[in-house]
Amino acid sequence: QVQLVESGGGLVQAGGSLRLSCAASGRTFSTYVMAWFRQAPGKEREFVVGINWSNGRTYYGDSAKGRFTISRDNAKNTVYLQMNSLKPEDTAVYYCAADVGIWTIATTEGDYHYWGQGTQVTVSS
Numbered sequence: 739q740v741q742l743v744e745s746g747g748g749l750v751q752a753g754g755s756l757r758l759s760c761a762a763s764g765r766t767f768s769t770y771v772m773a774w775f776r777q778a779p780g781k782e783r784e785f786v787v788g789i790n791w792s793n794g795r796t797y798y799g800d801s802a803k804g805r806f807t808i809s810r811d812n813a814k815n816t817v818y819l820q821m822n823s824l825k826p827e828d829t830a831v832y833y834c835a836a837d838v839g840i841w842t843i844a845t846t847e848g849d850y851h852y853w854g855q856g857t858q859v860t861v862s863s
Contacts, residue, residue: 740764740852742834747857750824754861758819760834760854770838772817774808775847776801776830776859783833788843789817797843801828824861831856 746758760772773788785799787808796808807820817834835850844850 740770740836740838742836742852742854744832744834744854744857747832747859749860749862752824752826752861752863754824755820755822756824756859758821758832758834758857758859760817760819762815762817762836770836771840771843771850772810772834772836773843773845773850774817774819775833775835775850776828777833777856778827778830781830783847784830785845785847786832787819788845790841790843792841795843797845799845821859824859826861826863828859829861830859832859 741764743761770791774786775783776786777783787798787802789796789808805823810817833856834854836852837850
């Protein structure tokens with residue numbers, strides 16, 4: 739089992755920045771992918787960005803390109819999501835997700851077996 743714990747959400751004004759963290763613990767694997775999804779009220783969960791933990795490759799969803807950056811700290815088993823130039827439409831619950839034994843960064847919610855509890859991000863206009 740893999741446990742994921744997010745932190746770093748909060749309230750920020752439009753144009754501001756936040757950094758989310760997701761700490762992974764539990765069983766370790768040689769290959770896995772971690773990703774961030776978000777879900778706004780009344781909307782489906784949306785892929786934001788993912789990272790292949792083994793080779794560091796990343797894949798950004800359209801909503802994240804140019805404003806968000808994913809990174810990892812191997813020693814801490816933690817992945818970060820730096821969000822800049824935030825907009826009110828970025829308001830959502832942000833979830834960390836992981837899947838193991840895979841190489842490709844999937845963008846579908848159902849492809850991930852492990853999920854964090856979510857952290858709320860609210861961007862005021």
